[in-house]
Amino acid sequence: MPSRTPETRATSLFMRYAILVLVALIFVFPLVFMLVSSLKPSMQLLSDTSSIRAFLPVGDISLDNYTASFARAPVALFIFNSIFVTSVTVVLNLVICSMAGFSFAFLDWKGKDVMLSIVIATLIVPLETIAIPLLLVVNNLPWIGADGIEWGWLNSYRVQIVPFLSDALTVFLFVQYFRDLPRDLIEAARIDGASWFQIYAKVIMPISGPVIATAAILRFLAMYNQYLWPLMVTQSEQYRPVMVGLQYFFQLNTDWGQVMAYLSMITVPVLAFYLALQRAFITSIASTGIKG
Amino acid sequence: MASLSMKSVRKSYGAVEVIKGVDLDIADGEFVVVVGPSGCGKSPLLRMVAGLEEITAGTMEIGGRVVNDLEPKDRGIAMVFQSYALYPHKTVYDNMAFGLHIAKAPKAEVDAKVKKAAEILKLEPYLDRLPKQLSGGQRQRVAIGRAIVRNPEVFLFDEPLSNLDAALRVNTRAEIAKLHRDLGATMIYVTHDQVEAMTLADKIVVLEGGYAQQIGTPMELYHTPANLFVAGFIGSPKMNYIEVTVAEVSADGVKVAAPDIGEALLPIDPDKAAVGDRATLGIRPEDMRHGKTDGITVSGRVELVERLGHETLVEITTTNGLDLKGIIDGTTLISLGDTTDLSFAAASCHLFDSAGKALTRREVPEVVRARRGT
Incomplete structure (x- = not known):
């Protein structure tokens, strides 16, 4: 093959960057629109949508929409609820699913393959199909609290956390990652005298950063964006998360500036979390070929 | 340190039997090399000693104690893996100290043992480094260091040099031999490389088809191979084979005949030979001479x-289609297409019966009784 000239190389590079910039803009524009709109009064926001001004912080710019959002709904409480429920769920989910993955990948027990098949098969069952039966179950479960045994879990944090402590996708991600690790490491640790739990905690988990980051981000997004389930199980405002809180802005008259301000505020934790784990997440996607 | 004994040890994976009954006694402080072609079952055998594979049948004893059902950590062994198997997130120090930490050894003891192992292996400057910051040879030394600090009764090596380049392999081989001399530990070493086997072993176990084909010192295996497989496997280039017929059996030995060599009287014990038997004459290329x-x-x-x-490898084909290899003097003038003679002494010959079993040689060099280092 003839070698490429510097000109064709430059053109190819330019084209590549042009496409990447275009794709980046497609993803960034909605966020810019949201952020810019959150600073504008509703009337201006709607009139700007027909021009490039929709993406520019021009005209009557203020933080009024943010102030109004806080007056309209307990935004801080919703964000706290979401972050609390999501964080606790993600941490416990990672512990439980990684242990399950470890067991499927490294331990020998009867029925392991069948059990893994069943776990993976649950991937095709959407929450919507089991939401009603699940609601009936959690409504009749006991809980030992400060006042002794109580029945029914509705209107609580636990009802938003416990049903999501494990999930097939996270187990599957861990199983796949663990299976690719060299078995010699496990055997070296066994010869060193480590118990299975010590191998899990001291050998395997410390080298599983990429899959932990991937699973954490996927779980965080899924939990943070929950709408149907918390809507069904939290009648009291005290336990409601951000997505259910969005309803508060669509009652009576919808002020789009306030909606955008609220959306901007609830997007911040997601972005912060993603940026914190971005490097490990990309490493994992690149090395395992898992696409989100 | 301890002796090790295997009695009728077998290993099956489902219906497939890979080890079909191995008996082996290893004395305290002995260096035993298990050698054989790929798939002969040498790694499963080592892993059964380590406790990483279950023993399907038979008995395994380490230091007089049956270890069949003991966990790897309770067997008093340490293993060096082909892939090194270093913990990538731990420093050299922590890699070596891991087993002692798990055993909850006092900090001062851990420190002393790790530093002593590092001194033996010249790893002191690298204790704070991660495995990825080390060369292949250094990683191998860390893997050996991790084994040393455990102070095991038996060291197990699973093809530890196969990931190293040729020069480093020679150095590390010498280091392992020195380590054995210094520690005086019992060591079992698995390899497919016969040079490693010949140079390191007090005793070699040639494994093939799930059986120990022969167990003996390197020189016994070389000079008195038990069968055609061992004869062909030990020695490089491979031993030449000539199909012969037994023409005469007498007190002087066995006279054999073949079209390419005519008749030859070999100093072989005549007990198990009979006139008319088909047999195989074996002659090593290095026992061939140029000319008559x-x-x-x-x-x-x-x-x-x-x-x-310093030497030249030649291969000739006779008019009957027999191929023979010879290693001759490096200064000999010889060209492709020439017709030439290769000759060998009857005393250098090996004779195998029709089942491939060796008949006893009468003239065996004194060196057969040599042990490593003598």
Whole structure:
């Protein structure tokens, strides 16, 4: 093959960057629109949508929409609820699913393959199909609290956390990652005298950063964006998360500036979390070929 | 340190039996090399000693204690893996100290043992480094260091040099031999490389088809191979084979006949030979001479000449289609297509019966009784 000239190389590079910039803009524009709109009064926001001004912080710019959002709904409480429920769920989910993955990948027990098949098969069952039966179950479960045994879990944090402590996708991600690790490491640790739990905690988990980051981000997004389930199980405002809180802005008259301000505020934790784990997440996607 | 004994040890994976009954006794402080071609079952055998594989049948004893059902950590062994198997997130120090930490050894003891191992292996400057910051040879030394700090009764090595380049392999081989001398520990070493086997072993176990084909010192295996497989496996280039018929059996030995060599009287014990038996004569290429200098001569056309400097490898094909290799003096003038003679002494010959089993040689060099280092 003839070698490429510097000109064709430059053109190819330019084209590549042009496409990447275009794709980046497609993803960034909605966020810019949201952020810019959150600073504008509703009337201006709607009139700007027909021009490039929709993406520019021009005209009557203020933080009024943010102030109004806080007056309209307990935004801080919703964000706290979401972050609390999501964080606790993600941490416990990672512990439980990684242990399950470890067991499927490294331990020998009867029925392991069948059990893994069943776990993976649950991937095709959407929450919507089991939401009603699940609601009936959690409504009749006991809980030992400060006042002794109580029945029914509705209107609580636990009802938003416990049903999501494990999930097939996270187990599957861990199983796949663990299976690719060299078995010699496990055997070296066994010869060193480590118990299975010590191998899990001291050998395997410390080298599983990429899959932990991937699973954490996927779980965080899924939990943070929950709408149907918390809507069904939290009648009291005290336990409601951000997505259910969005309803508060669509009652009576919808002020789009306030909606955008609220959306901007609830997007911040997601972005912060993603940026914190971005490097490990990309490493994992690149090395395992898992696409989100 | 401890002795090790295997009695009728077998290993099956489902219906497939890979180890079909191995008996082996290893004395305290002995260096035993298990050698064999790929798939012969040498790694499963080592892993059964380590406790990483279950023993399907038979008994395994370490230091007089049956270990069949003991966990790897309770067997008093340490293993060096082919892939090194270093913990990538731990420093050299922590890699070596991991087993002691798990055993909850006092900090001062851990420190002393790790530093002593590092001193033996010249790893002191690298204790704070991660495995990825080390060269292949250094990683191998860390893997050996991790084994040393455990102060095991038996060291197990699973092809530890196969990931190293040729020069480093020679150095590390010498280091392992020195380590064995210094520690005086019992060591079992698995390899497919016969040079490693010959140079390191007090005793070699040649494994093939799930059986120990022969167990003996390197020189016993070389000079008195028990069968055709061992004869062909030990020694490089491989031993030449000539199909012969037993023409006469007498007190002087066994006279054999074949079209390419005529008749030759071999100093072989005649007990198990009978006139008319088919047999295989074995002769090592390094026992061949150029010309008609030794007793038995074979003529043929030169098909291959490989000059190695101090010696030359030649291959000839006789008119009957027999291929023979010989290692001759490096200064000999010889060209492809020439017709030439290779000869060998009757005393250098091996004879195998029709089942491939060796008949006893009467004239065996004194060196057969040599042990490593003598």
